[in-house]
Amino acid sequence: MSDTINVAILGASGYTGAELLRFLLNHPKVRIAALTADRKAGTTIAEAFPQFVGCDLPRLITIAEVDWAGVDLVFCALPHATTQEVLKAVPARIKIVDLSADFRLSDPAAYEYWYGHAHQALELQKEAVYGITEFAREKVAEARLVANPGCYTTCSQLPVIPLIEAGAIDPDEIVIDAKSGVTGAGRSLKEANLYCEVADGFHAYGVGHHRHMAELEEGFSRAAGRRVLCSFTPHLVPMNRGMLATVYVKLVGGATPQSISEILAQRFTGETFVKVLPFGTAPQTRHVRGSNRAYIGVFADRRPGRAIVMCAIDNLVKGASGQAIQNMNCMMGWPEDLGIETVGVFP
Numbered sequence: 001m002s003d004t005i006n007v008a009i010l011g012a013s014g015y016t017g018a019e020l021l022r023f024l025l026n027h028p029k030v031r032i033a034a035l036t037a038d039r040k041a042g043t044t045i046a047e048a049f050p051q052f053v054g055c056d057l058p059r060l061i062t063i064a065e066v067d068w069a070g071v072d073l074v075f076c077a078l079p080h081a082t083t084q085e086v087l088k089a090v091p092a093r094i095k096i097v098d099l100s101a102d103f104r105l106s107d108p109a110a111y112e113y114w115y116g117h118a119h120q121a122l123e124l125q126k127e128a129v130y131g132i133t134e135f136a137r138e139k140v141a142e143a144r145l146v147a148n149p150g151c152y153t154t155c156s157q158l159p160v161i162p163l164i165e166a167g168a169i170d171p172d173e174i175v176i177d178a179k180s181g182v183t184g185a186g187r188s189l190k191e192a193n194l195y196c197e198v199a200d201g202f203h204a205y206g207v208g209h210h211r212h213m214a215e216l217e218e219g220f221s222r223a224a225g226r227r228v229l230c231s232f233t234p235h236l237v238p239m240n241r242g243m244l245a246t247v248y249v250k251l252v253g254g255a256t257p258q259s260i261s262e263i264l265a266q267r268f269t270g271e272t273f274v275k276v277l278p279f280g281t282a283p284q285t286r287h288v289r290g291s292n293r294a295y296i297g298v299f300a301d302r303r304p305g306r307a308i309v310m311c312a313i314d315n316l317v318k319g320a321s322g323q324a325i326q327n328m329n330c331m332m333g334w335p336e337d338l339g340i341e342t343v344g345v346f347p
Helices: 015-024 083-088 108-115 122-127 133-142 151-165 212-224 257-267 317-332
Strands: 005-010 030-036 073-076 095-098 145-147 175-180 231-236 243-250 274-276 294-300 306-313
Touching: 005 015, 015 030, 015 317, 073 083, 073 317, 083 095, 083 122, 095 317, 108 122, 108 212, 133 151, 133 317, 145 317, 151 175, 151 212, 151 231, 151 243, 151 257, 151 294, 151 306, 151 317, 212 231, 257 274, 257 294, 257 306, 306 317
Parallel strands: 005 030, 005 073, 073 095, 095 145, 175 231, 274 294
Antiparallel strands: 175 243, 243 306, 294 306
16 A cells, blocks of 8 residues: 655635545545645635635645646646646656546547547547546556546446446436536536526526537447447536436346346445445435435336436535545555545535
8 A cells, every 4th residue: 555645636726626625634645735726826725715724735826836746646626628738747657637527538539529629638538547436446546547537427327337237228218317516517607607597496408418428428338338329418406516317217138127226236235435225215415415425226117117217426526526536545556435434414
C-alpha cells in the first residue's frame, strides 16, 4: 500500500471541488498540496465555501501557479472542454482523475459530434480508463488517467450493464427517465438555474439529444458487444442534490422481474457502495444523500415481460467526487472506501 500522497484539486471552488475537499480532509493518506480557482485566485477556500473556515488549507491559486513537483495526483474538476489543454501540461509521472466529460468517450468522432469541436488531447484520450469503479477496477488500478463518469451515466449504467451482460434484457428496449438536483448543473451563474426559475416545479431538458447519451450508449454497447441506442430523458428537480434513474426494460431469455433483481444482487454482492434493495422496494435519494452509495430496486411492470429498475445516488458523491476518490483509492492500491465510508445523511 502506498504512503501518503500530495494532491491538487483543479477547480476547487465548484461544487465537486468542495465535495472532494469534504472527504479528502479526513482521508488518512492524502495531503492537500494545491487548490486552484482562477477567478478566485488569491483568496481562501473558506471565502468560497464558509464550511471550511478554520481548516488548514492552501490559498487558491491559478493553474499556472501550481508547483507540479509537489504533486502526486491531481483531481481535475474543471468545466467540460477546458480540461484537455490543461492536462497535456501535467507531468507524466502524476496520476489524474478527471471529473469533466473530456475523456469519457473513447471515439474522437463521437466526442466531436456531441461536444461540437475536435478533441485537443488525443494521446491522453487513448490512455484514459472510463472509471465506474465496480465495473473497471482492474483497469483503474493500472491507469494513469481515469475519466470519472457522469452522474446520470453512473446512476443509469450501474443497474443496467449487469443485465445486458447476463442476456436478461433486450438492449434495444432501454428507456431511462432520470432526475437530478440542481447542483448537477454546476456552480456557475446561469439564468436557468436561478431560484425562481427552478423552485416549485421541475422540467425536462436536453430532450432527445443530451450529451450523456453518447456515454450511456458506449457503455451499453460495450456490454452488449454491438451497437446499442437507448432512450434517455433528464429532468431538473428543485432540490440541491440527489439523482434517481427509473429504467424501463424488456425481459428476454426467460428472465423475470424477480430473477433480474437476483442477478443484480449477485453481481453486487460484497460491493461496499452498491446495494440492491429487496424486490419491490423503491430507492430514495434522501437515503443516499451525502454518501458514495447507490441503491437499486426492481419492480414488475404491469405489462408481461417487462420490468422497472431504479437507482438512486447523490449526484455530487457517487455521481462525481466520491467516485473520483474511490477511483483514486483503487489507483493507489488502498481500500476503495478509505476516507469515504459514510452512509447517507438524513434528513
